Amino acid sequence: MADVIDIDDPADPRLDRFRDLAVADRRPDLPVGRGIVLAEGALVVRRMLASRFTPIALLGVERRRAELAADLDAIPAPFYRATAPVMAQVVGFHLNRGVLAAAPRPPELPLDQVLAGAATVAVLEGVNDHENLGAMFRNAAGLGVDAVLLGPRCADPLYRRSVRVSMGYVLRVPFARIADTRSDASWPVELDRLRERGFRLVALTPRPTARPLPAAVQADRVALLFGAEGPGLSDEAMRAADVSARIPMPPDVDSLNVATAAALAFYERLRGSG
Amino acid sequence: MADVIDIDDPADPRLDRFRDLAVADRRPDLPVGRGIVLAEGALVVRRMLASRFTPIALLGVERRRAELAADLDAIPAPFYRATAPVMAQVVGFHLNRGVLAAAPRPPELPLDQVLAGAATVAVLEGVNDHENLGAMFRNAAGLGVDAVLLGPRCADPLYRRSVRVSMGYVLRVPFARIADTRSDASWPVELDRLRERGFRLVALTPRPTARPLPAAVQADRVALLFGAEGPGLSDEAMRAADVSARIPMPPDVDSLNVATAAALAFYERLRGSG
Structure with a gap:
């Protein structure tokens, strides 16, 4: 089951994968970026959890964690729990979907x-x-x-x-x-x-x-x-x-x-x- | 034929219809807004010129005016010509489509x-x-x-x-x-x-x-x-x-x-x- 880790400091390096997403968005011509795939919102995170893309970390508010609790049962990745304002500081904007999951890019399918x-x-x-x-x-x-x-x-x-x-x-x-x-x-x-x-x-x-x-x-x-x-x-x-x-x-x-x-x-x- | 009027001052009140569009965008729940319909880009402006929506003013860069010249032949509305930076100051952001037309909302069709x-x-x-x-x-x-x-x-x-x-x-x-x-x-x-x-x-x-x-x-x-x-x-x-x-x-x-x-x-x- 995903460990829940509370984060109060937006500068916490454990959240670096989720940082400044709008800026990362400025160069959509550089597809690989940080080499991770991001799922946003409970619906899409749930879809990721059921896919071949295995999250290594999640970041979200308590309400979304609770919503996803059953899906997170079998997931070893940590769930970084933060308030919406802390999350907004990390991500760089207010993310009203309230939860993100990050997975490494798996090898492409033959x-x-x-x-x-x-x-x-x-x-x-x-x-x-x-x-x-x-x-x-x-x-x-x-x-x-x-x-x-x-x-x-x-x-x-x-x-x-x-x-x-x-x-x-x-x-x-x-x-x-x-x-x-x-x-x-x-x-x-x-x-x-x-x-x-x-x-x-x-x-x-x-x-x-x-x-x-x-x-x-x-x-x-x-x-x-x-x-x-x-x-x-x-x-x-x-x-x-x-x-x-x-x-x-x-x-x-x-x-x-x-x-x-x-x-x-x-x-x-x-x-x-x- | 549309009169071409050069505008150097972004504060020119003749451009008020085109002002701060992104801010106007913040309240999409107030549909009527200024009571005008805006067409953006040569393709959509052309479509407006061929419709029951009759523009009362256009704002655009020279390149777009030239592109639309034939369509503007029969249009009495003025074409306010500005540089891209002046236009960006009026509109509130860089509008890469380069031309806008404003038409009053006609009565709704029965x-x-x-x-x-x-x-x-x-x-x-x-x-x-x-x-x-x-x-x-x-x-x-x-x-x-x-x-x-x-x-x-x-x-x-x-x-x-x-x-x-x-x-x-x-x-x-x-x-x-x-x-x-x-x-x-x-x-x-x-x-x-x-x-x-x-x-x-x-x-x-x-x-x-x-x-x-x-x-x-x-x-x-x-x-x-x-x-x-x-x-x-x-x-x-x-x-x-x-x-x-x-x-x-x-x-x-x-x-x-x-x-x-x-x-x-x-x-x-x-x-x-x-």
Whole structure:
């Protein structure tokens, strides 16, 4: 059971992992940061406790500790208990969710493991917005997608803002890198690894020449490819796909948010399987 | 054509409409504010210029003015041109979208006008989050929903953050109030006005006893009812509906974001009509 340790001094070095989070937020382009994954709020902390991300420390107010008591039973990590003002001084702002958990980043999952038994996966190219990426994972969890594969130029799903927007589902939905995040060297040739495993590669695009979504996603194994909001998928990724698919939209409307477009494609898979 | 007026003094009273926007943001519960609607960024400003919201003034940097020059041709409102630092002093923060337009709030549209010819409408109860509300309008525009009806306890779609998140589509998608925003006095009895016009009232809910979405939305005229994320629709609204519908989800997952759930329902309507 987690030891409860009361902390009165905001400068206590045991809280360094939780320090100045807003400042850490200023460089979302440096994904690794301190090498820890942060869960915020009782709901997401609970999701972390049930995941492969094992917290090494928690920080929170008494009310949240009490709320999580049953979940903390089997956790050896210490729970640093502080008042809201002390916590605000450590974190750098008032955190109204009242509890944080910090876990080291575990090794990334190998692609083979992530794909085993998967029928629907999302493949992302250039999804470099942490909120869109988090929303993508939340939608993947909510709509039965088995895994998320990160192509080049994607943001880090374990970054604090992504974890929060995903409602903690980045800690549950398996993900793997299918290309070097920083360069395009292995992209999109790595997509062949999906095709070899029997996945149909479906590129989502607003292009009017693409096939309607329902027909395009009818296959036993489907990999849905999404590009960044705005530019969309690169020409290389479009060419590497087996088929391109579009969401029908009124003529004078821009594209949907990328996570919303993904939700529609995920839903179409779920709908066809139901 | 919009007169271009150079402004060097951040204290110039002609810019008062654009002043201290972040502070104005502190009270999102006071929706009317200064009684103006603000569009931010060239894309949303352009959308405002094409809408029933007529700007009385614009403020922006030269680069954005040049970008909008053709759109501004027929606009009598002045364009206050300033440098980015002057603009930041007026607005209260660095606005990297570089241009703002301010329009008075026009009279709200009558329900009859909004419903004329509509086949699919969204009805919102207690959607009091400005971002969710804005995303709802963006999804409505992107997926062919004809109108949005605001029930009790909804946020103001014309609030700055809603306008921004909607990508300006709150300025295009017609909306009307179907109940007093501040009280429940006329709710949900006002829903009868939709039924009288031949709309099937479909309540979206995660309850497992609800019908699957595809069958539930098959009707000529459909009103899709959504509640706030978390609590969902009130019991009264559920009872007032003709049918309840659910999105199929894995058993151990919470609900989707309300705007995402709405997108799936909107898509299902679009899909059935295609």
